[in-house]
Amino acid sequence: MTGVFSLLPEGRPGLLDPLLSGARMPGGTEDISTYLAAGGYAPLTVTDRLLDRIAAAGLRGRGGAGFPAAVKLRAVRDAPGPPVVVANGEEGEPGSVKDRWLLRHRPHVVLDGIRLAAAMTGAERGFVYLSDAHAERAVCRALAECPPHLRIDVVRAEHTYVAGEETAVVRRIEGGPALPTAKPPRPFQSGVGGAPTLVANAETLARVAVMYSRPDAAAAIAGTHLVTLSGGDGAAALVEVPAGTHLKVLADLCGHGRAGAVLLGGLFGGLYGHGWTDLPLDHDRLNTAGAALGCGALHFLHPRDCPVAVATEAAAYLAAQSARQCGVCVAGTRALAGTLTAVARGEAGGDTADKLHRWSRQLPGRGACGLLDAAARVVGTLLAHFPDRVHAHSGSVCAACQGGTPEDGRRFTVPVP
């Protein structure tokens, strides 16, 4: 089971509040009366000030890239033509549950975010994009409970690692496959039907909605994260925490305090070994440390876990999830996963570390989406943080690497609470 916790100080509004306070949530979903009572769907009077408030509070997107939300909103607003707003609830990272949790349990707060983003950008059309059937039912019920002022359609995709990438979202909404396209153009320039399109993560839009209903707490809401914690045999948890919280605090919360390493950002932010306990939950400070927060999913490695085995499974999963559109991604992920598998089996040749080093530097930024970057970063950080562990695999197999290498990402998959 995946637990749900809040580490927010008393009185600070959070997205998990209704559930944690035991508010009435029939079928586990916040209904319209509960959401209205919490100040939701407040009349649209001061959306200009909301955009300024979002900029001042420094809200950053929660899909993974951490791009400033106000910059994206303004770019869509200022592009020629009537815009489109998309709530992206398709979290591709198997170790993240926050967006599906929000859509399943608090669909109104995401729909309210669409309404506000539409008001700020001038959009007359909205979409909720998702793959989770449970979330789809909750969103459709919420739309029926409170018919929105703008047309909002629900578009469903098959769940894959890349289905939530912004150009894949646009392509699927237009009736195509949920596969990324080359950039430029980005959706804010030309998205659904050529319209400037705001593809915003579900949590980002939920934070926009709470910033509108609680202007007094805007900075605190922008500086709060939903994170998914998992690892080893320990418990998994969806937790809401202030930015800057040390990772050790999060690990202790779900019994991973003795972890020897952490895999950050789902599979996107790479491995971090010695010193991980001092890392703060902060986009910029993690980037400076050579890591990445991504969508806020953290997978802790039990002292028994072998980082080589974890990296090999991550690379194998990513290779299997390649959309097979970019030749460099097919060849690159296959080479990374295949070579790591050879390392794990103690069968790697003498030039293996050099090859892996070269590829981990050569491959980032080369594909149409970030999948190849994720695979390259897993390998690059394995070599940077665990050179001795990699070397120790030459000619011998450690206990943790003795099993096969599943490609289905089972080690990283967290059940949605």
Added chain:
Amino acid sequence: MKLLLDSTRCQGYGLCQEPAPELIELDDWGYAQVRESAVPQDGEEAAAAAVAACPNSALRLVK
């Protein structure tokens, strides 16, 4: 001018590299990698030749 590569179209023919070795390198599998997307003025002719050489129209030269 900027030289842009659509990696979904690059099939690794490698024909782009010959007229523009300063702008394009080929990786271990033969796929093209644009060294620096901003093309210097004296490289525009080579960039145009690289664009023309690709059988799959994977390269674009844009302002």
